[in-house]
Amino acid sequence: MKKLLCILFLFPALAMAQEIAVLKYSGGxxxxxxxxxxxxxxxxxxQNINTKLNSRTAxxxxxxxxxxxxPFVHMTGHGNVVFNDNDIVNLRNYLTSGGFLHIDDNYGMDQYIRREIKKIFPDKELVQVPVSHEIFxxxxxxPKGLPKxxxxxxxxxxxxxxxxxxxxVLLYTLETDLGDGWEDQEVHxxxxxxxxxxxxxxANIVNYAFNN
Structure with missing residues (x-):
């Protein structure tokens, strides 16, 4: 709860509504x-973890x-990703100020997104999140980590x-395709x-983003 209050302070729009968003990016x-x-x-x-999220996501x-x-932004796609200089600075400031970015490879974006993440955090390396982490x-x-x-x-x-x-602050999920599993049943x-x-x-990812 203390962390949530901190997030509410950092993200004043949440005082009125809890919203999550899809990230729009360039590159094709x-x-x-x-x-x-x-x-x-x-x-x-x-319905299941007592959030009050706006179902009309931004x-x-x-x-x-x-x-x-x-406080929670989701990114997906199949292909190229390009962040310009303004995007890079904005994303870095967002993530170092309490924001959370979940990137879910829809298949085909791996080589591109790794390059762009390195631009955001040139002094950091992507590391594998252990199955012992609280997000699991x-x-x-x-207990075995991400589902397939x-x-x-x-x-x-x-x-x-x-x-x-x-x-x-940034979770990149690969070889799982969580977003496809979230879609309407008839899609896949x-x-x-x-x-x-x-x-x-x-739900675990959302819960972690809001409470840590």
Whole structure:
């Protein structure tokens, strides 16, 4: 709760409504992919972990001052990502001021996003988030780490992160495709249990972003 009050102070828009947003970026990648993902995740969180998220999730540009209105920002896509100098400074300030960015590779953005993350934090390295990290402990338990939602390259799901003073501020999920699991059932025809795993892991990420 103390951390949440801190976030409310840093992000005054939350005093009226708790909102999460999709990050719009340049480079040609489809930042707009998975349009039903965040609304469904917000609904699941509201019903199951007592959040009060606006189900009409926003879109925010990487270089916009509006970025600071959202304590949780989600980014996805299949291809190229380019952050300009203003985007880089804005994202760095956002993440060092209490913000949280979740990047979910929808397949094909790995080589590009790693390059751009390095621009944001040239003095830091992406490190694998251990399965012992609290983001895998609650509200739902994932003792083996990220669930596998969609098959890409027959690799184990990977959670990569940037930590600042012990806090995970950027989570990059690879070889899992959580966002596809959050979409409406008819989009990918995933079984109920697979979608449930994706939504529960998403709830853990939202919970961590709001309370740490």
């Amino acid at each position: 990648g489809d930042w707009y992919g998975n349009p039903t993902s965040l609304p469904n995740l917000a609904k699941f969180c509201n 879109t925010v540009e990487a270089g916009s001052p509006e970025l600071f209105s959202y 402990k609650g509200p739902y338990s994932f 939602i969609h098959e890409h390259d027959n690799k184990t799901p990977q959670a990569w992160g940037i930590f600042i003073e012990g806090r995970l 025809n995933d079984p109920k249990e697979v979608r449930e795993k994706a939504l529960k892991m998403g």
